Every structure is written in structure tokens, then in C-alpha cells.
Amino acid sequence: MEKKRIVVKIGSSSLTNSQGEIDQSKFSDHIQAVAALRKAGHEVVLVSSGAVATGFRKLGYPTRPVTLKGKQAAAAVGQSLLIQSYMEQLGQFGIVPAQILLTRKDFSKKDRYKNAYATLMELLERGILPIINENDTVSVEELTFGDNDMLSALVSGLVHANHLIILTDINGLYDANPHTNPEAKRFDKLSDVTDDLLHMAKGTGSSVGTGGMKSKLIAAQTALSLGVKVFIGSGAGSEKLIKILEGEGDGTYIGKDVLTTVTKNKQWISLHSQVSGKIFVDEGAERALVSNGSSLLPAGIYDITGVFNKGDVVEVYGANGLLGRGEVLYSDEELKQAMGKRTTELVITSIEVIHRDRWVKA
Numbered sequence: 071m072e073k074k075r076i077v078v079k080i081g082s083s084s085l086t087n088s089q090g091e092i093d094q095s096k097f098s099d100h101i102q103a104v105a106a107l108r109k110a111g112h113e114v115v116l117v118s119s120g121a122v123a124t125g126f127r128k129l130g131y132p133t134r135p136v137t138l139k140g141k142q143a144a145a146a147v148g149q150s151l152l153i154q155s156y157m158e159q160l161g162q163f164g165i166v167p168a169q170i171l172l173t174r175k176d177f178s179k180k181d182r183y184k185n186a187y188a189t190l191m192e193l194l195e196r197g198i199l200p201i202i203n204e205n206d207t208v209s210v211e212e213l214t215f216g217d218n219d220m221l222s223a224l225v226s227g228l229v230h231a232n233h234l235i236i237l238t239d240i241n242g243l244y245d246a247n248p249h250t251n252p253e254a255k256r257f258d259k260l261s262d263v264t265d266d267l268l269h270m271a272k273g274t275g276s277s278v279g280t281g282g283m284k285s286k287l288i289a290a291q292t293a294l295s296l297g298v299k300v301f302i303g304s305g306a307g308s309e310k311l312i313k314i315l316e317g318e319g320d321g322t323y324i325g326k327d328v329l330t331t332v333t334k335n336k337q338w339i340s341l342h343s344q345v346s347g348k349i350f351v352d353e354g355a356e357r358a359l360v361s362n363g364s365s366l367l368p369a370g371i372y373d374i375t376g377v378f379n380k381g382d383v384v385e386v387y388g389a390n391g392l393l394g395r396g397e398v399l400y401s402d403e404e405l406k407q408a409m410g411k412r413t414t415e416l417v418i419t420s421i422e423v424i425h426r427d428r429w430v431k432a
């Protein structure tokens with residue numbers, strides 16, 4: 071089989087028991103499966119949940135804490151325990167893990183986003199197994215990834231993975247939550263995530279999981295939009311991940327045969343950047359940007375708002391509303407001088423205000 075890059079996300083319910091301890095038999099099953107996948111020549115990035123679920127008992131909480139400080143304290147204890155177990159068990163297969171704890175801010179700042187990418191690439195090139203989790207101990211509620219399903223989708227886009235495998239405590243997406251509806255039927259293969267499917271997916275059924283199937287489907291939608299195929303399900307044994315890649319996994323496969331990948335720059339602009347201003351364009355510029363796939367030139371701009379510098383991201387509006395967002399090559403001051411002018415009248419060195427490679431449609 072051709073060498074692939076795979077992001078494997080393991081949920082809390084697939085790593086721990088309800089007593090707040092690592093479930094050793096589930097844990098070593100995952101390790102063996104990851105080792106087998108790497109032995110078969112594939113590159114693997116792990117996104118592992120379980121820090122809060124592993125830590126809460128040690129702090130004296132009877133169940134998973136609900137307060138922010140409780141979850142953050144539990145994660146601080148649990149993350150070390152988790153990584154300790156990963157190191158011990160992966161070591162038996164000669165695999166060296168690397169811990170990467172990310173916050174939303176690491177993705178919204180472009181230089182940090184690029185650094186995260188460069189580090190991940192260096193680790194993969196050197197045969198290390200990156201193990202990613204959200205940096206729960208310092209993340210604030212308004213600035214989190216939401217959950218690790220979404221984090222794993224964003225990571226799979228960033229590293230241009232061939233597949234995102236979301237391992238959970240249930241073997242796929244059903245048309246109703248099978249824990250509450252015994253008649254529920256599983257979907258084996260889906261080409262896309264539709265609104266109807268999102269309605270069928272509900273929250274978590276366990277005491278340690280967070281987002282349930284709904285968050286997995288929302289994450290799958292993001293991964294697909296970045297060109298990554300998704301599997302959601304379970305499995306057992308050292309061959310389970312290989313079987314999933316071969317199309318024989320116990321779960322739901324989502325995605326068309328051919329998907330379009332999205333460049334790292336465009337991913338950052340559409341999913342992570344903060345908007346610093348607005349540009350309003352005429353009909354000709356709208357056509358150039360939206361229909362012709364051209365860059366935005368000063369001549370088509372009739373108004374701007376906000377304060378921005380070269381490299382910042384702005385939204386672009388046409389007569390009927392938002393058209394998309396892109397990275398500007400002018401500051402707001404420079405653009406005020408240049409807007410509405412033809413290229414031949416410009417004294418500025420850069421001609422494009424937004425280059426087509428740094429533009430994403432709404």
C-alpha cells in the first residue's frame with residue numbers, strides 16, 4: 071500500500087474508564103495499532119484526549135469536573151500521566167513520542183501557525199510520533215478549539231493528511247443515538263456531511279466524552295472542506311487502523327473519492343485569521359474575484375474601513391454582501407491613496423491589493 075499520512079484522534083471514552091483512570095487494555099490496543107500502522111510505512115499524528123478524564127480522581131473530584139478551573143487543574147495532572155503512559159508503551163515498539171499542546175491562539179497568529187507546521191514536519195521527517203492535545207490548562211473558554219474532534223480536523227488539514235481517523239466508543243454514525251434508540255441504523259459510507267445528518271447526531275453518551283457525535287460530524291465537515299477523508303468508528307486489535315485504511319473498518323467512512331486540498335495559507339485565512347478591516351468593491355472587481363479567479367486591484371475599490379497593515383486579513387464586500395476574505399498587500403493608509411486608481415496611475419510597488427492565492431470565497 072502507498073505511504074499515507076494519517077491523523078488518528080482518540081477520544082477520552084476510548085482511553086479511560088469512568089473511574090478516571092487509564093484503561094490499560096484499551097490503551098495498549100491503541101498503541102499496538104499505531105505501531106502496526108507505522109510499521110506498514112505510514113506517517114501518524116495522534117490527537118489524544120483524556121487529560122481531564124485521567125486527572126480528575128487524583129485531585130479528589132468524584133466525577134469529571136464542570137468548572138473551568140477544575141477542568142484545567144485536572145488536565146494539568148492528567149496530561150502528565152497520559153504522556154508517561156504513551157512514553158512507556160510506545161518505547162516497547164521503539165517509537166519516540168513528542169508532546170504538542172496547542173491553543174487556539176497558536177493558530178490565529180500566523181507566525182505561530184507556521185511554526186507549529188514547521189515543527190510537525192520536522193518531527194515527522196525524523197520519525198517521531200507527535201501526540202497533540204489542547205493546552206487545556208491555559209486555554210480560556212472563549213478561545214478553545216471547542217473540542218479535540220475539531221482540533222484533529224484542523225491538524226489533519228494543516229499537515230495535508232490523507233485520512234482523519236476518529237476513534238470513539240461507538241462504531242460509527244447512526245440515524246439516532248443507539249444508546250437511547252435500539253432501532254437506530256448505522257451509515258457505512260457517506261459522501262458528505264449534510265444538515266439532515268447533523269440533526270441525527272447528538273451529544274455524548276459517556277461521563278468522560280465531551281462533544282458526542284455532533285462535534286465529530288462538524289469536525290468531519292471541516293476536514294472534508296480541507297481535502298481530508300474521514301472515518302468515525304471503533305475497532306480492536308493491532309490491525310484495526312490498517313483495516314480502516316483498507317476500507318474494512320468498523321464505522322462510517324465520509325468523503326468523496328477525490329477531494330481538493332487547500333493550501334496552508336488559505337486554511338489560515340479562512341479558519342484562523344482575525345479580520346482587521348473591510349473593503350467595498352464595485353461590480354467589476356466582484357466579478358474578477360468571485361467568477362474569474364483574479365486578484366483584487368485598487369481600481370475596483372470604492373471604500374474601506376478599519377486599520378490594517380500589509381499581511382493583515384480583511385473582509386471584502388460587494389453589492390449584495392460578504393464575498394470573502396483575503397490577505398492585503400497594502401496598509402489602510404496606502405489603500406486610501408490608491409483606491410479607485412488604475413494600475414498605470416499607481417506609485418505603489420505592489421499592484422494587487424489581494425493576490426488570488428491569498429483569497430478565500432465566503
Ligand SMILES: Nc1ncnc2c1ncn2[C@@H]1O[C@H](COP(=O)(O)OP(=O)(O)O)[C@@H](O)[C@H]1O
Nearest residue numbers: 081082083238244246272274275279280282283
Ligand atoms: N447519531 C449518533 N450515532 C452514534 N453516536 C451518537 C449519535 N448521537 C450521539 N451519539 C453519542 O456520541 C458518543 C460518542 O461521542 P463522545 O462520547 O464525545 O466520545 P469521545 O470521547 O470519543 O469524543 C456515542 O457514544 C453516543 O452516545
Ligand SMILES: N[C@@H](CCC(=O)OP(=O)(O)O)C(=O)O
Nearest residue numbers: 082119120121122217218280
Ligand atoms: N482536551 C481534553 C479533551 C476534550 C475532548 O474533546 O474530549 P473528547 O470528546 O473525549 O475527545 C482532555 O484532554 O481532557
